[in-house]
Every structure is written in structure tokens, then in C-alpha cells.
Amino acid sequence: MVNLWEQLKELSASSTSLITSIIFLTLLLLLTTTLIVTSSIPKGGGAISPPGPWRLPVIGNLHQLFNNSSLPHRHLGDLARKHGPDVMRLQLGEVPHIVVSSSEAAREVMKTHDVVFASRPFLLAADMMAYAGSDLVFTPYGEAYKHLRKICVAEVLGAARVRYFRPIREDAVADLIRRMAAHGEATVDLSKELFRLTCRVACGTVLGKAEEMDNGFIMKMVGTTVDVLAGFRLSDLFPSLKFLPVVSGYKAKLRKLHVEMEAMLDGIIDDHKQKRATRAAAAGGGEYREDLVDVLLNLQESGDPHFKLTMDNIKGVTLEVFLAGVETSATTMDWTMAEMIKDGRVLRKAQEEVRQVYRGNQNVDESNLHELKYLDLVIKESLRLHPALPLLFPRESREKVEICGYEIPAKTKVIVNAWAIGRDPRYWAESERFLDCSINYRGSDFEFIPFGAGRKMCPRLLYATAIVKLTLANLLYHFDWKVPDGIKPENLDMTEVFTLVVGRKSSLCLIPVAYDTVIS
Template sequence: MESDSGSIKSSGGTWGVVVTLSLVVLWYARLYLYRRPNSNSRLPTGPRGLPLVGNLLSLHPDLHSYFAGLAHTYGPIYKLRLGTKLAVVITSPSLAREVLRDHDVIFANRDIPAAGRAATYGGADIAWRPYGAEWRMLRRVCVVNMLSKATLDSVQDLRRKQVRKMVGFFYGRVGSRVNVGEQIFLNTMHVVTDMLWGGTVQEEAAGEGREFREVISELTGLLGKPNVSDFYPGLARFDLQGVVKQMDGIVKRFDEIFERVIDQRLRMMKEGIKEKEGSTDFLSFLLRLKDEGDSKTPLTIIHIKALFMDMITAGTDTSSNTIEFAISEVMNKPEVLEKINQELEAVVGKENIVEESHIHKLPYLYAVMKETLRLHPVVPLLIPHCPSETCTVGGYTIPKGSQIFVNVWAIHRDSSSWENPLEFDPTRFLDSEWDYTGNDFRYFPFGSGRRICAGIAMAERMVMHALATLLHSFDWKMPQGEELDLSEKFGIVLKKKMPLVAIPTPRLSDPALYI
């Protein structure tokens, strides 16, 4: 559900509206009027809804904060009727543990929207694929092969090259207003696409970052757009709002790019063209795995393209938004920025540039990143889970097929778990063992259990390297007369409502360090 969405409007003329309403009424009658509830079931309480639409019309665009407000009235677990779908919202660490740890296998499936299915080749990716042998194979490919420490180390030079290009861009605009968030996004996108295929594919096939930038916002917007097909699955075949049709058009543009880079790589392999020495990328690993993989659950070209889609859509927005929020927060806290600068000067020095080898020696900056992810978790409601069978959570019956939202944004701001929860205070992470493993359900920005994010190691490297570099290389200030805005815009991925526009000033003594 997207933050700037209004009420849902079906397309077509008067006849289309009549047909649509008739179908909805028939669906509602069959589902509700002729189905007797199980007398033994005890559903969570929740706000009263209207016939046909349930609670759809009362939803607020900022769902994360709206859901947090409802929890104050209805408790840490409550239900909503979204058309014919039953949604359950979880807003406490103990209940999150029940869903993501105690009943992990039952809740390991996703509630995939029609747009998500269209975007990922029928749900052939790791984010939306139902739990099972094929998903386990994809997870293994990502964690053990594609995103392992050895593989990430092997593409370190590709990441370094793009970060230096970003520094050069900002250096060329010293003293001027710069849309910092936009440039961080572009850098992150180039880093991701370079890691996917840019190391060995010829330059004209690898430089697709500009085209991706134009369509990613369209794609993520459609993923979050309220869609009649999701609230009334019986109507999905009609695609009344044209969401799937629009998504098919976007995916076609991505697919053309994927086909080009894959075909070129296969041609290079067939002709015996060797990769540059010391240079590799994820496409190389994936094509080898495709040829050498398990015959019972093989990795296919469709899987590779679906994984590419995951990496591009999830790997760009999430990392770039975290960096943008972090820079904004420290600009708003001079005492925090001063401590960061002291640490960077002690570890890196003003005569050197930041390298990835430095980032594990920067505990205070790590704490800044963790605090940023506490206040602004990248996926505030996680990706909705869907129980494969009816079960009990918190003493309530959760029916099979329900849509489960875990409000990690609200849990991270719970005053019973955090002192001064709305205050940006990195020191709370200095003297503790907080991590991203999802073992402590007071802090789990990347989820927990089987469906925990597979790209944590990559995100950590990308965010820390870029954040350390930008703060080490430049001082940042707001244009005269403008105030820093830290407000959020809800979406599948949380963003700043207003992009960060700031003026860079060099901090390093030698201009050659900016080349």
C-alpha cells in the first residue's frame, strides 16, 4: 500500500462499474453470508468494518504509524478486514517471536500481491517464492554462493570504483546545492548492477543504470498500490485497475536488459573469451551454478532473472534510503557528527580515503547505522507473511491464508523496550550485542527466521562504505534559509518524504584524494 494512494477506483464506464459491483456482491455473499464461522475459533479483536469493503476505506496512507495507533486501542495483535482478506497486525516483540520463531515454518510463506507475481516471473524469486524445495535452493544460491564473504570480497573493486565516482561527482559540485539522496541512489544502483554483471560484460551492455532508475520507482509504486485483485482474489482475473498490465510492461523493459547481458555472457563463454584477470561478477557464479546444479531442483534462467529483479529493486532503494536517513540524522545532531569525524580521523586519517577494510574499525559509525535502522527500518511492516495452516498466536486463532503484518517500525519505537525511543542516540548500540540476526525481537530491521533478508552482508558493506566515505570526504550543510526535514514516506520501502538537498565542502587536505 503506497503512501500517496487515494481511494480505489475501477476503470471502465458505467457498465463496467455495474458488472464489478455485481461480482463483488456475489463474492461477498458466498464468502460471508453462507459460511458459518467455527464456534471454537477466537479471532483477534479489531476495528469494525463496513460490508463488502471491511476496513479498506479507513486505512491511512502512512500505514506503519496508523497501525501503531490502532495497537494503542486494540492491543498488540488485532485484525482488519481488507475486502475479503483477513489481515492480522503484530506489534510486540513476544508476538513477533511466536510468528517468526516459534511458528516459523507455518508462517514461512508470503502473501504475494498480483503485482508482485507479475514482477518476479510468477514468483520465481527468493522474496515471494512459497516455502519449499525451490525456495531453499534459491536461498542457498544467494547465501552460500552469490552473497558469501568470498564472493563479496571478489567484487570489492567494483564497489570501490563506483564509490570513488560518487565522490568525484560531489567534489565537482562543491559549494552548490546537490540532491544527495538522488546521487546516493544512482551510486547504489551502479554498485548493484556492476556486481550483478558489470565486471566482465562489455561496457555498452553494463551501463544500464540510467534506464533502471527510470523504472524502479514505477515498479515499487505498483507493488505498493492498493489493488482490487488483492482484496478480492476472485476478481483478479479481470485486472480491473490494470496493475498487472502496467507491471508486465515494466518487467518487459527489465527483461530486455537481462536477456542482453545473459546472451552476451553466454556468447563470450561459447567463444572462449576469458574474463579479465581478478574480475568477476554474480552472473558468472549463477551461470556456472546453472550448469553444475542439482538436477532435482535446478537453477534456471528464469530464476536468474528473478534474482536479478530482487537485487535491483530491493538492493538499491533499501541501502540508498538508509544512507540518506543516516546523513540527515547526523546533520541534525552536531555532537554525533563530531564523534563520527573524530573516529574517522583516528582510523582513516585526513590523508587517506576510506576503504572497506576500515569499516570494521569504526564502532561508533556502526552504531549510527544501527540506530538509523532502528528509527527508520527499511521495510517497516516486513514483507507480509501468510500461514500455511490455521494456528494460535497470543491465544488467538490465526486462520490459514491470512495476511500477517509485523510492525517492526512500531516495535523499534516501543518505550517499554527503548529509553527515549524517538531520540536518535547511537550510544545505545555501543555497549550491547545488538545485531541483525533476528534473535532479539526488540530489534530486527531485516526480519527473522527462515525469511530473514538474504542480503544483510552485502547491505552492511555498501551502507557502511558509502556512509563513511561521504562523511569523511565532505562537510554537509543545508542551503541558507532551508530546514532539515526528517519526515518519512511510507511504502513497501520506507523513504524520506523530502529528498536530502545539501551543500558539500571538502574535508580532506589533498585534492588528489577526490579523483
């Protein structure tokens, strides 16, 4: 993996610059047109509209979102505290939005009225994503989505499949520990190492081989995703301007990236088909461990009488599972280690637990991870404070509905601020909050929804938690951790930055000290 971590940072920085430039050009164009649009959510029958901040003609609340130095989830949290602690109205261009910032409102959106809000999620340039409509994230809710999700949850992302890929996770983590032990007591960029680890696990799980890390596959996917999320089309927020061209050069660039990605995926799938044919001809030519592409091809061949997996479905799910498993997991581990380093008491307590459970073992495998109760607590607290996706994938109301006493018209975009809910003092007031507490992140407790909830909940939860817990247990078991000279642990930089997720702005650079009863 050559400079992949640095390239990702550069891509993220360039996307931020692109967004700023495009927003300025957009506002300039809009303010020089004679377009007159309404600046409020339609009301009818005397229904109560959600509260919200003041708006300007034409652009609505866009100026308040982009003329602020704080990150979107923090700024939306601040606005919600002033204008709508449960539900807040925003007008972004012509498109009405509501921002949900309480567990009660989140429950109504993602459970009580889940079907109403389970339509295609709204995202800038979403319809220009490769295979949008053939994957789980961008497919509109309906029969096709239900069949695709059922197949993925049961056959691709379920507990049995997670257990099947256990050797890949354990081998990758063991290799990380060996390399860090050989490195000696020198400062390491742990953020970079964790990203490298999740790349390797994702490649092994999805593609069956780790060498794809070095041939540009990951960089192409990450680069395409960054460019799509950085893209901005006027018709997303101003549907009446569909006649205007997209940002100059943007659509052509995306098409070029999609062609390149299509060629890469076709090559990977063709390679799998050739190997499958060779094994079939060999008639029992040795043991073979399937990867997720093999699983999807098997499902396509076996055929569901109610739903036929297309090649676009296979490509879309492959990309989605891959992207969901790289930076989100690495970011969660990075935040968790940083929080433990800042609080030495928590770090020591977590180390004592894992060293007690695995006492006398050379390696930490997954066999006894269920006994690490305190580590579970630490991971939950990290997810509460630092969800990788603080603003869950937005939804859209399919019909008029009432949320917390407010009328929400059809076609309203809904943003759930999981970060604000996770820090709401109404639900979270005690230290070590998850100790002797049944609250979990599986979508039933709406005050804690880092993976979402309902029909659009992240289906990759089991994959993510498996690699996160195994890796952290190994890091705690095999090493004591020190910060470089001149830095006090309590002063560790915890500034956030937006890349594909919300991570730490500074790399977590630490000194691993081998635990001498385990590593010589």
C-alpha cells in the same frame, strides 16, 4: 543517468494517484453489488480471536486504512496501540489479516512458528510480478525455495561474495568523493547522489558494467515494480470476485512491461554467454572479474543434483538482488545523514571516530571499517527509526496456529510492523541505545528487525550494510557538512513519503566543505 532520480519521483507520485483512483472504483463496485461476505475471522472451539477495530460488511476495515492521511505503518501502529499491542485483527475485504506489533509476537511468527508462516508472502498483484515463483521473495516455502535460498546464501549473497565485490564498491564511492570535491562548496542534492551511487554499485555487481545505468534498464525495472505495487485486483481481497476482470488496461500494461523486461534480460544473459564462450576459446586470455549473472550461469552449468537452476530462476534472482540493492541502501544512507545533520553532536562524534581510525590515509577503504564502532551505533539507530521496509513482506499461515494466546486460522495474512516494534517504548527507552548493547539486526533480536527474520529474512543484508558503512565513512571523513542558508539543522524536514520504500519526502540538500588535510 539522465533524470533517473526525477523519473522515480514522478513514478512514485503517479502510483499513489493510481492507488487512490482504483480504491475508489473498487469500493463503489463492491457497495453496489449484492455480495454478502462474513466480516470476521472464523472462530472455532471457543478459541480467542485477536482484538481489532470495528468493521463494515463486505469491505471490513478497508475504509479505516485508506481513509487516513498517515502512512500505513504509522496508521497500523496507532490502531495497534488502541486495539492490539501484540496482535491485532483486520478484515480487508474477504481476507483475514493479523498485524504483529510486538517483539514477542514477531518472535512467535518468525521463529517459533516460522515454517507455519513461511508460505508465499501476500502482496497485491504478486502473481503478476515477473518471475514470481522463480525468485526468493515470491516463491512459496517448500523444497524448491529451500534449495534456491541455500544456493543464493552460499554462492551469491554470502560474505565471500561480498568481499569479492569490494573493489566495485570502493571505486564507486571514490568516484563520488572526487566529483563532490570538484563541485566545490556549492549545494548538492545528496539524496540524488546516493541513489546514483547505489545504482552504479548494483550495475557493476550484478551486470558487470555501470553503463546499464544509462540505457533504461534501471528505469524499466523500477517502473515495472512501481506499476505492480500500484496495481489492485479485486480478487486479491475479494476471492469470490475472481470472475470480474482486472482493472481496465492494467493487465495489458503489465504484460507489455514484462515483455520489454524479458527482452532486456535475455540480451544481458546472451551477452554474458557470448563473452564466456569467447574467454573459453581464448584459453586463459587474461583476468576476468565475474559478476552475479556469471555466478548464476556457472551454478546452472555445474548443476546441483537436487535442484536445477532454470533461466527464470536466474532472471528472478537477478532482478531481486538488483532492486533490493538500489533504493533501500540509498534510503538508509539518506536517513542516517539527515539524522546526523539534525544532531550536530552525533555528527561530530562520528567524524572524529572515522578521522582517527583513517588518520593520514588518502582514501577510506573497507580494511578498517570494523573499527568504526560509533558509526555502527549511528547506522543501527537510523535503521531502528527508519526501516526502509517498515511493514515486512507479509506472510500467510499454512495451518491453524496460536500466537500470544490468540488462535490464528489457516490462510490468514500476517503483517509484521517492524517500524512500530522499533519504536516501542517497552524496548527502547534510552538515548544512544546501542552503546554497549549486543542487539543487532541479523534476525535474532526481535525488537530490532529492519531486515526481517527467519526463513524469509532479507538475504542481501551483507551487501546492504557493506555499501552503507563504506559510503557514510567516506562522507564523514572527507567533508564537513553545512545546511544551506536559512535552514536550521534541527529544523530539517523529516517528512516520510512512500515510493518503493519509505524515504524522506524532501531531498537532502547540503553543502560539502572539503576537509583540507585530505582533499586539496
